[in-house]
Amino acid sequence: MERLKTNALSKSYGGTHALKDISMDIIAGEVHALCGENGAGKSTLIKILSGVERPDTGKVHWRDAPLPLGKVDAIEAHGVVAVHQEPVIFPHLNAVDNLFVGREHAMACGIWLNQASMRKQTQNILATLGEALSVTEPVGEMSLAQRQMVSMARALIHQCRILILDEPTASLSARESASLFGRINVLKEQGVGILYVSHRLEEVFKLADRVTVLRDGASVGTWAIKDLNRDTLIKHMVGREVPVAPPTSSPNVKPTKQPVIEVSALCRKGAFNDISFHIQPGEILGMSGLVGAGRSEIARALFGVDRFDSGNILYGGRTWTSLTIQDAIAHGIAMVPEDRQLQGLVLPLSVETNLLLPSLANHECFRGLDQGTMRSTAGDLVTQLGIKTESPSKPAESLSGGNQQKIVIGKWLHTHPTLLILDEPTRGVDVGAKSEVHRIIQALAAKGTAILLISSELPEILSLSDRIMVLCGGCNQGILSRQEATQEILLRRSLPTDSGRDI
Amino acid sequence: MKQRIHHILWQPETFLALLVASLFGLMGQLDPAFIQWHVQRELSTHAWELAIIAIPMTLVILTGGIDLSVGAIMSLTAITLGMLFQSGCPLPLACLAALLAGILCGALNGWFITRMQVHPLIITLATMAAYRGVAEGISRARPVSGFPSSFAWLGQGLWLGIPVAGWLFLGLLVVMLWMMHARSFGTHVYAIGLNSTATRFSGIRVDRMLLAIYTFSGGVSALAAILLVARRNTAKADMGMGMELGVITAVVIGGVSIFGGRGSLLGTCLGILLIHETREFVSWHWNRDELNLLALGALLILSVVFQKLLRHKRATP
Ligand SMILES: Nc1ncnc2c1ncn2[C@@H]1O[C@H](COP(=O)(O)OP(=O)(O)OP(=O)(O)O)[C@@H](O)[C@H]1O
Ligand SMILES: [Mg+2]
Numbered sequence: 001m002e003r004l005k006t007n008a009l010s011k012s013y014g015g016t017h018a019l020k021d022i023s024m025d026i027i028a029g030e031v032h033a034l035c036g037e038n039g040a041g042k043s044t045l046i047k048i049l050s051g052v053e054r055p056d057t058g059k060v061h062w063r064d065a066p067l068p069l070g071k072v073d074a075i076e077a078h079g080v081v082a083v084h085q086e087p088v089i090f091p092h093l094n095a096v097d098n099l100f101v102g103r104e105h106a107m108a109c110g111i112w113l114n115q116a117s118m119r120k121q122t123q124n125i126l127a128t129l130g131e132a133l134s135v136t137e138p139v140g141e142m143s144l145a146q147r148q149m150v151s152m153a154r155a156l157i158h159q160c161r162i163l164i165l166d167e168p169t170a171s172l173s174a175r176e177s178a179s180l181f182g183r184i185n186v187l188k189e190q191g192v193g194i195l196y197v198s199h200r201l202e203e204v205f206k207l208a209d210r211v212t213v214l215r216d217g218a219s220v221g222t223w224a225i226k227d228l229n230r231d232t233l234i235k236h237m238v239g240r241e242v243p244v245a246p247p248t249s250s251p252n253v254k255p256t257k258q259p260v261i262e263v264s265a266l267c268r269k270g271a272f273n274d275i276s277f278h279i280q281p282g283e284i285l286g287m288s289g290l291v292g293a294g295r296s297e298i299a300r301a302l303f304g305v306d307r308f309d310s311g312n313i314l315y316g317g318r319t320w321t322s323l324t325i326q327d328a329i330a331h332g333i334a335m336v337p338e339d340r341q342l343q344g345l346v347l348p349l350s351v352e353t354n355l356l357l358p359s360l361a362n363h364e365c366f367r368g369l370d371q372g373t374m375r376s377t378a379g380d381l382v383t384q385l386g387i388k389t390e391s392p393s394k395p396a397e398s399l400s401g402g403n404q405q406k407i408v409i410g411k412w413l414h415t416h417p418t419l420l421i422l423d424e425p426t427r428g429v430d431v432g433a434k435s436e437v438h439r440i441i442q443a444l445a446a447k448g449t450a451i452l453l454i455s456s457e458l459p460e461i462l463s464l465s466d467r468i469m470v471l472c473g474g475c476n477q478g479i480l481s482r483q484e485a486t487q488e489i490l491l492r493r494s495l496p497t498d499s500g501r502d503i
Numbered sequence: 504m505k506q507r508i509h510h511i512l513w514q515p516e517t518f519l520a521l522l523v524a525s526l527f528g529l530m531g532q533l534d535p536a537f538i539q540w541h542v543q544r545e546l547s548t549h550a551w552e553l554a555i556i557a558i559p560m561t562l563v564i565l566t567g568g569i570d571l572s573v574g575a576i577m578s579l580t581a582i583t584l585g586m587l588f589q590s591g592c593p594l595p596l597a598c599l600a601a602l603l604a605g606i607l608c609g610a611l612n613g614w615f616i617t618r619m620q621v622h623p624l625i626i627t628l629a630t631m632a633a634y635r636g637v638a639e640g641i642s643r644a645r646p647v648s649g650f651p652s653s654f655a656w657l658g659q660g661l662w663l664g665i666p667v668a669g670w671l672f673l674g675l676l677v678v679m680l681w682m683m684h685a686r687s688f689g690t691h692v693y694a695i696g697l698n699s700t701a702t703r704f705s706g707i708r709v710d711r712m713l714l715a716i717y718t719f720s721g722g723v724s725a726l727a728a729i730l731l732v733a734r735r736n737t738a739k740a741d742m743g744m745g746m747e748l749g750v751i752t753a754v755v756i757g758g759v760s761i762f763g764g765r766g767s768l769l770g771t772c773l774g775i776l777l778i779h780e781t782r783e784f785v786s787w788h789w790n791r792d793e794l795n796l797l798a799l800g801a802l803l804i805l806s807v808v809f810q811k812l813l814r815h816k817r818a819t820p
Contacts, residue, residue: 305704329706337704346698348764353690357705360687368685413704 001029004049004080004162004193009058011044013398016388018044020054020218028195031184033208033225034197036237037430039388039401040214041318042071042197043085046166049195050082051075062162079161085197085428086341086403087151091140094224096122098139099154118349120126125289130179136298144339144424144458145171145291152180163187163193167401170427171338173290173456179475181207199402199430200457201230212481213237234431259314260419260450263302266311271297273476275311279419279450284441285479286465288453289494294474295454296338299421302452303335304328317420329358333420336408336425338454340401344408347397351389354396355411381410385440386433401428409437413444420444421452437465458487470494515758515766515810518702518706518772522806524599526777532786537787541554546787548659548734548780551668552577553742554728556750557757559674559681561722561771564754566713567696567763568616573724573750575634576608577743579726582638585647585738591672594654602725608634610720613714631747638740648737658734668730675723691715698762752799753778756806775804 002413005025011018026032026268034042047053049060054070068074089098100118104172111339119135126133127496131147133142139150155403165184169177183192184207198204199289204225211228213220213236228236259278266275272294279285287295301308304325313320316331320413328335337343345354355378356363367404378392385406389399396407405428412420422441426434441464445451461468468485470477477493511517533539556573563570568810581602608630615626635792660667683689694702695709703709724743732738758776759766781802 211733303704325703325706326708335704342698343700343704346694346701348697349690349694355703357690357694357707360690362686364685368681369687369690 001192002193003163004067005061006045006049007059007061008046008480009048009060011041011048011053012057016398017217019048020216021353022058022214024212024219024222026195027392028161028189029188029217030209030423031188031196031207033204033211034195035201035204035211036214038406038428038433039400040237042214043166043400044217045214046082046084046164046195046197048163049080050076050084052082052084074173076158077161081155081158081160081171082164082264083152083155083166083205085166087147087169088141089147090156092138092380095126095133095135095150095153098150099125099157104133105482108183121157122153124158125428128148128156128183129153130176130182130350143292145173145176148172148198149176150311156183160192162193164193166197167199167428168196169198169200171424171456173494173496174458175290177203182457200436201233201288201431204233207321215239227352233369237430238296238432239305261302262314264311264314266298266301266308266313268301268308270299270308270474271306272301272471275471275476277313277469277476277479279452281418281448282445283467284445284451284453284465286461287452287471288456288458288461288468288490289471289477291456293468293471293494296423297474298471298484299335299337299452299454302328302419303333303421329415332416333421334412334415334417334419335421336423338423338427340427343409345396346397346405351382351387351396351399351407352391352392355381355392355414358411359415377414380388381414385410386436395452401407402430405429406433407435409440411493413440417449419450419452423454425453426457434460458490461490462487472496513813515659515813518768518809518813519756519777519806521772523773523776523780524604525766526780528770530780534784537784544661544664547669548666550775551607551666551672552670553666553729553746553749553753555727555730555777555780556677556720556724556746557563557771557775558675558768559723560750560754560770561717561757561759561766562679562692562716563720564621564751564759564761565692565696565763565766566716566747567699568713569627569721569751569761570612570623570717571627571747572608572612572631572747573720573727574633575631575638575687576605576721576724577731577746578730579608579638580605581728581732581738581742582642582647582740584812586641586722586733588650588738589647590788595649598729599741602722605720605725605728606722609718609724610714610723613717615699616717617710627713635740640738642738643810644740646737646739650736651697654733656729656733658732668734671726671730676768676772685769688712693764696765727788745800749778752803758801758806758810774806777806 003025006022010020010021023043033229034045036042044053048055051070051072059066062078062080067078067080090101092416096119099122126149133146133149139147148168168180172180176471188194192458196207208225210222210224211233215237219259227410230428235255248461257280261279262278266278267273276299277285287296290472297306300306302313304323304327307322346357352374356374361373376419382389387406387410388403409425429437441451453464462485465477465482467481468490469479472494472498478491536542560570560573583604584597584601587600588594612630616623617782625769657667663668674747683692691702691707691712694707695712699709728743731742753774755761755769756777757766757770759770778799781798782795785798
């Protein structure tokens with residue numbers, strides 16, 4: 001039987017034991033889910049399996065022969081291919097070049113590259129993922145989800161035997177996830193073994209045949225999916241009984257209040273069109289839609305990152321027809337951007353510096369930067385958000401994906417914004433921490449912060465938002481109240497209808 | 504505590520300091536006269552312009568940029584100073600005008616970089632040619648001299664036993680050290696160099712900071728030009744020729760990463776000391792230019808390779 005088997009893998013970074021003695025196997029033709037809290041070691045295991053990192057001890061066997069460790073190309077040549085948590089791409093190249101870098105199709109004895117065949121193949125693969133992406137646009141200008149798909153397509157053009165996916169759906173919405181699942185099932189039938197990491201447990205139950213749970217770097221066990229239910233799985237992951245109650249609905253806001261922000265007829269060519277809405281103090285406005293529907297673009301316009309062509313924003317007693325990030329921040333707008341590694345964090349700087357970056361100037365005093373209050377502010381945030389790190393002076397890049405996400409949320413919490421824009425705030429955050437983030441969002445709303453919540457996870461949007469705006473192709477498909485909204489309605493409205501909606 | 508010591512030991516600055524110390528030891532062995540105070544003080548006159556410009560260059564490189572136009576700004580401002588003086592303008596006013604010219608040149612670089620989004624390497628390569636072209640054009644390659652002797656004091660004189668130019672360098676250094684370590688400015692500079700997008704998303708005025716830093720670089724280049732004119736007692740269009748390479752070499756030897764975000768002013772100071780001492784010693788002892796170049800190249804390679812190893816070592820203790 002074809003299988004990938006790990007033998008007592010261990011890996012530590014300085015003082016942290018990221019992996020301890022992991023032995024597991026992935027059998028051809030199965031979907032094997034890997035679950036665990038943030039920082040449990042999932043990505044580390046994947047980095048070792050794909051050759052990005054070398055284990056301290058242990059071996060990996062593929063078809064009963066040892067796999068060369070620490071060599072990405074050699075491992076890929078064996079058909080073991082990984083898609084990492086943070087998309088690995090060349091931002092200045094287009095999708096075709098990204099897919100074929102290092103394995104270009106040559107013609108005429110290698111003098112020319114066969115552009116046409118490479119382009120064709122790229123389009124085919126992207127189409128099987130259900131996405132009509134431009135193959136000429138530089139990938140760096142695409143949204144995070146689109147980059148994630150290019151990254152995935154890059155893995156799929158290999159004739160892989162084992163495909164490893166590290167949180168592939170974290171930034172995908174329902175439709176893209178569905179096409180990915182379709183693709184996974186096809187591969188599975190072709191006898192490809194799939195290792196699948198996700199914090200969305202529904203997906204695990206839908207796709208997986210077996211589940212391995214990691215906790216603090218050690219393997220808790222492997223189960224057939226039919227022997228588990230949601231609660232037992234969470235219990236294995238966390239190590240104790242956790243009531244992950246669905247977030248309780250916050251009391252509805254009184255409609256008499258003056259809105260915090262009023263957006264009217266906001267347009268940006270090619271991104272969104274005629275967007276109008278308002279948010280009241282203490283209200284959570286959800287924004288739902290497919291990837292590329294223009295949600296992040298609207299958020300970026302509100303935060304002053306991008307300009308908008310027409311329309312205006314009534315905010316802080318002024319009508320803005322253009323604003324800068326500094327204007328936005330000075331008037332109490334904060335944004336958690338979609339891509340934590342690119343826009344949210346300065347990875348090599350410490351956790352503490354990252355948390356304090358927006359407000360560092362407030363810590364200047366006569367003698368210099370006030371280290372005391374800086375340390376205590378950062379320390380409070382680390383405990384409040386449960387950021388798992390050896391110490392706040394460690395670089396942010398040494399944290400696991402979910403913990404990095406918590407820093408991005410934390411860095412705005414202590415600035416007490418009046419409008420908080422959250423673009424996929426729980427991307428890659430584990431079940432326990434997710435409900436903690438939800439609790440924080442609701443607590444902020446209860447204190448009167450207006451919140452614009454963008455999320456591709458329908459249950460999250462449905463349970464948190466007071467009202468939900470659905471976008472499709474940059475157009476507002478209507479704003480629903482919490483009572484009206486259901487998964488079906490949101491999905492239906494977010495799908496493009498046949499009456500061509502082009503902007 | 505142990506971790507802290509470990510951390511300090513593996514800093515590139517520690518390594519550079521050791522290198523400087525052993526260099527002095529070696530020079531003392533080979534030629535005790537060389538390391539005497541008055542000799543060193545005498546030789547230091549050659550280094551102050553480079554040292555002064557290395558301070559803003561460190562900031563520029565820390566933000567992930569580069570400024571190739573510093574030498575050209577020196578020549579343009581030196582010529583401005585000389586021509587104004589020749590046409591009867593009072594010397595202090597001429598100096599002020601030179602400073603202003605330098606600030607404008609730097610601001611123009613910054614404007615292109617922040618507003619036009621031109622890569623610093625390209626725009627300063629272009630302005631390097633342009634500024635020097637203008638300088639040669641207006642001077643027509645004629646040097647200006649005959650400055651009053653009081654002006655020479657600026658470039659040659661001593662105050663409290665230390666060259667005046669040295670005091671200027673120290674003053675600038677102290678202010679910038681304070682800015683870098685006791686103000687949010689410093690952290691922001693590093694953050695820009697490491698990830699300018701995330702820094703901008705954190706509400707930091709990245710463009711304004713870059714504009715300020717390139718302007719500062721231009722102003723300081725003008726200051727260095729004034730010192731050079733005062734020291735040589737002439738203003739010529741080829742002044743500051745090749746200065747950018749010397750400065751960038753010193754900064755890079757000092758452990759500042761050319762990709763931005765890593766390094767420090769302290770490292771730069773050690774880098775300056777290292778290349779200055781090597782250069783002076785080689786010319787003092789052997790007086791051979793080719794040896795000098797060889798030594799400089801060797802130093803650069805040594806420093807960069809060691810820092811690479813150190814960084815690796817620090818990452819995996
Ligand atoms: N380069 C590194 N340097 C130091 N520590 C690291 C490094 N990479 C990972 N770690 C640590 O190893 C542990 C496991 O991290 P890993 O990224 O594997 O977690 P994960 O299970 O993928 O979590 P998430 O669900 O948040 O992505 C964490 O405690 C993390 O802080
Ligand atoms: Mg991970």
